[in-house]
Amino acid sequence: MKKFPTYFISHGGGPWPWIPDMRAAFSNLETSLKEMVAAWDTPPKAILMISGHWEEKSVAIMASPKPPMVYDYYGFPAETYQISYPAPGAPELAEKTLSLLTEAGIPAHLDHKRGFDHGTFAPLAVMYPEANIPVFQISLMKSYDPAIHMAIGRALASLREEGVAIIGSGLSYHNLRLFGPQAKEPSTVFDHWLNDTLTQAPESRTPSVIDWTSAPYARICHQHEDHLMPLFVALGAAEEDTATRIYHDEGLFGGVTASSYQFGS
Template sequence: MTHPLPTYFISHGGGPWPWLPEMRRMFANLEASLVEMRQEKPRAVLMVSGHWETDEVAVMSSPNPPMVYDYYGFPPETYQIKYPAPGAPELAQRTADLLKSAGHKVSLDPQQGFDHGTFAPMAVIWPEADMPTYQISIRKDYDPATHFAIGRALAPLRDEGVLIVGSGLSFHNLRMFGPQAKVPSEAFDAWLDQTLALPAAKRTEALEHWETAPYARVCHAQEDHLVPLFVALGAAEDAQAERVYHDVMLRGGVTASSYRFS
């Protein structure tokens, strides 16, 4: 009998960092944690990126997803990056069917490409770009309970060889990267770690009310990069949380973490 795959919430780093030597050195600890994910040996990867938002859930269905350069201010060559991993159209349909069966409105999107919340970490985990990869969007309402429910609907994929990865950042306030982020990001990160150690029901309830956490709205003025956590955890709601990455980055200011749920 095979065990279901774990799920992950990863802090995916900044922009096209794997292609920029200085940034790659800064994210050396993050890179090491991402490389460890190769051990899971999935059939495919389903990414829930904080960079793709829709009114209702959409599922990437292209067999050969294009690229989405959703960052700005980086060198020109980073807008020519290619990560030519194959998509997973059959699994996209399976994913849509699971969501529909759970009562969610969902559509297939054959045009959507890989955003940097997907292609940057995947280029580190599977640099050969041979792992079938597809994405689902997060909803623009960011509702925690709804995204937990989306994760629950996706849980059967774990038994079918699909590695579900929530790709965001445990701190995401673009106006505060640097020393001014030190106190709020440390406090929120400590709350998150303590909360993820709670029993499942209490953990879900606490995360559904994440805005009561210390510095919650300072660390996530807009919670697009936190919402992927709700989906990843919803798909493994009774699982134990293991922190697999913890670092202070970006000029000593931002404390960030990643988790494995198994």
């Protein structure tokens, strides 16, 4: 079976695929998500999403065969709280994921109630609008420790060889209090740092990216690193693979620069 690349995607804002003006603003992101799918010779057996919108004390693993919806956004039109993305879950892979994490000494547990949050269902609605690929999520850990999240990725790397596409879903810039023109300089400078760091040779990349708080404007771009942490899981699962930037945008939300990356080919 094909070994899938891993990804860190910037997933846009709220339920953007269902809001025409927002969808137009994210047209480059939409194109990149569709190109991801087009590049896969065969569909994945399942998609494992690590969203910046779910965190627990230990790694929680979505185990429902029919995951519900989590509308974790505010101030959007009423109809966006009725969205359905009826992809099946992947309970057997959830069990396998639990075993892999446990064997690696990483605290984890199954969650049979958790549903898809918008970090999952918004990009997937563009990638697979038919919702015909099994999907499951794992949570971040509240510690936000980059090394631990890299270790989570390493523990799950073998899933790639079983046809699972591992996608970290966040944003390369996430400061909800700083949008517009004021965001241009910090997001652009941090984006340059991120690209230079991730495209290093794999053997020198890990210590550089783990030390992300030393990057210029790091704490302005990520006051809380929930939307950056999915990157470390995706990178840990493809630690020996080279990185390719597959999406880049400037001027989002009036000034934000954002990017997405693929690890492996």
